[in-house]
Amino acid sequence: MxxxxxxxxxxxxxxxxxxxxxxxxxxxxxIPGAVALTLSTEGGDSSDFYADNGIWATFAGTNxxxxxxxxxxxxxxxxxxxxxxxxxxxxxxxxFETTNAExxxxxxxxxxxxxxxxxxFAFYSCKASRSEINANTKGESPDVDTENLPLxxxxxxxxxxxSKKSFVQGHIxxxxxxxxxxxxxxxxxxxxxxxxxxxxxxx
Numbered sequence: 585m586x587x588x589x590x591x592x593x594x595x596x597x598x599x600x601x602x603x604x605x606x607x608x609x610x611x612x613x614x615i616p617g618a619v620a621l622t623l624s625t626e627g628g629d630s631s632d633f634y635a636d637n638g639i640w641a642t643f644a645g646t647n648x649x650x651x652x653x654x655x656x657x658x659x660x661x662x663x664x665x666x667x668x669x670x671x672x673x674x675x676x677x678x679x680f681e682t683t684n685a686e687x688x689x690x691x692x693x694x695x696x697x698x699x700x701x702x703x704x705f706a707f708y709s710c711k712a713s714r715s716e717i718n719a720n721t722k723g724e725s726p727d728v729d730t731e732n733l734p735l736x737x738x739x740x741x742x743x744x745x746x747s748k749k750s751f752v753q754g755h756i757x758x759x760x761x762x763x764x765x766x767x768x769x770x771x772x773x774x775x776x777x778x779x780x781x782x783x784x785x786x787x
Contacts, residue, residue, distance in 0.1 A: 593697025594618050596704075597654070600773045601666060602689040602740075609691050609773040613666070617657030619730050621694060623650040623737065649709070649739055649752050653732040654692075659715060666690075667712040667733070687711050691773045692735070702758040704769045708740040708751055744776040751776055 597618040600609040626648030661679055664670040669685025672678075692707045713734045739750040754774065758766045768774060 593702075594621055594694060595697070596693075596695040596770060597621075598693045598770065599663070599667065599710075600691045600693070602691065602709075604689075609775075612693060612770065612772060613662075615654075615656065615663055616660065618694065619655040619657060621652070621654050621696075623652035623735070625649075626651055650707070650737040651735065652737075653734055654712075655730050655732050657728070657730060659731045659733055663733075668714060681714070687713065692737075693770065693773065695770075703755050704758070704766060705753055705755045706769070706773060707737045707753045708773075708775070709738040711736050711738075742776045749776070 595618065597615045598612040599615060600612045602609055661670075661672075664679065664681075665672060667687060667690060669682070669687055671680045671682060671685075673680060688711075690710050690712075692710045693704065695702060695704050697703075713736070715731050715733055737752065739752045741748050741750050744751075754776065756762065756766055756769055756774075
């Protein structure tokens, strides 16, 4: 029987804000309490054009990135400030949600574990939107209410091999051979072509 591969783990989730003024990502910051990452592909599938009773031409589909949710034990207030544009009033200590906040763009870096390997992923152009609010009274046994952070993931342009290309995500498998490169994946956002200061371009 062939070895069946299955995914069962999510950990080491981080984000880094994109600075359009410098065309660089900021510091990678942890998002604790990641429960699940559920993403659906966006874009059209490839299609065939028929003529003379056969396939005359095949048109490639479009890669529109992903949309979905990052499920968390709870969304930390610091993440709400950075990714949702909420405001902390120093005079009252109250954190406010406003109607005109413009969520910033950021990279999402996370680690997924399967039955055969450990993989790290970086999604380069993410935007978050408001989460639903759910709460339940405590019964005989506690039921944990998680929070979903809706995500829209697009692409970002980088210079790669001398030309501009649009990249949605990158990933690396953890192994003994690339242990240093894998560790570096969680130190700063690794972009195509090398250092983000030299390779990143405004989208």
